[in-house]
Amino acid sequence: DSAAHTNWQIMHKTIGGGVPTLVDLGAAFPLVTGGVITLVMQCDPAASSVFFEVTNDETGAVYAYEATADLPPAGQVLAPRLMMNNQLTAAAVAYECGGLLIETDY
16 A cells, blocks of 8 residues: 555566565655655666666665566566556646656667
């Protein structure tokens, strides 16, 4: 239940059904109105892991994480999916994405 979370999370999962792996970024990344967070995702071609680095641009806090399980199969395109919701509360939810940079060797 995401209503219990008070910090930003990294979520990853295999293609198809199942429960995603949730990684809590900790108290340095609270769910608050305002602020800027920078996310870097990196995966070499055919690699068996994905590296995440999250920076709280307001405080300078950095969280680094390497996912080695619960990932799509090698060869799948790596792309971010930005999602927010408020569960059963019928209220608006919004975020702003200030930019997206995708680099590839191909």
